[in-house]
């Protein structure tokens with residue numbers, strides 16, 4: 001029994017090594033992962049984020065109007081090229097990635113607010129999702145998270161109004177408010 005198990009494990013490892021070293025796995029971004037590998041990665045992502053984000057405290061009053069305005073500006077400058085936005089398609093590079101950086105309209109349903117913060121701050125390894133920790137202030141990360149959470153109820157018109165030149169300029173001084 002033990003020998004059979006060991007033998008099976010060994011054969012599995014050898015096959016794995018041949019596939020790996022033979023370069024047989026297609027790493028091209030034009031093809032999805034095999035369903036099994038995709039499922040393992042997706043589940044790994046879910047559990048990892050849940051675990052790492054569990055102690056994060058969401059600041060009180062998240063989503064105040066001034067913060068949403070700031071979040072819209074941060075989103076337009078840093079996220080829209082890959083994820084698109086209300087009524088706005090992603091740019092070509094965003095549409096050519098694998099995994100495809102999906103629209104974030106349902107992100108609020110799939111993730112807790114603290115998890116959205118963790119993902120935005122830390123990024124996702126080997127997916128193309130950048131870490132913003134060293135590029136955005138903590139206030140701006142919370143602002144963009146507040147904005148992403150409010151996005152399901154937003155129309156293209158709302159987004160245009162929120163990211164108009166005057167609205168964006170007004171957020172520069174308010175940006176530091178939590």
Ligand code: HEC
Nearest residue numbers: 078079082099100101102107116119120127128129130144
């Ligand atoms: C260079 C492209 C790129 C940019 C820019 C980018 N992202 Fe992403 N993002 C990705 C990719 C790729 C994923 C992974 C998608 C997956 O695993 O299915 C992702 C995933 C996410 C997720 C998890 C979504 C989910 O449901 O799996 C969130 C939330 C997110 N990004 C927020 C942001 C925010 C906020 C910004 C701007 C501050 C941003 N992203 C900028 C590429 C990008």
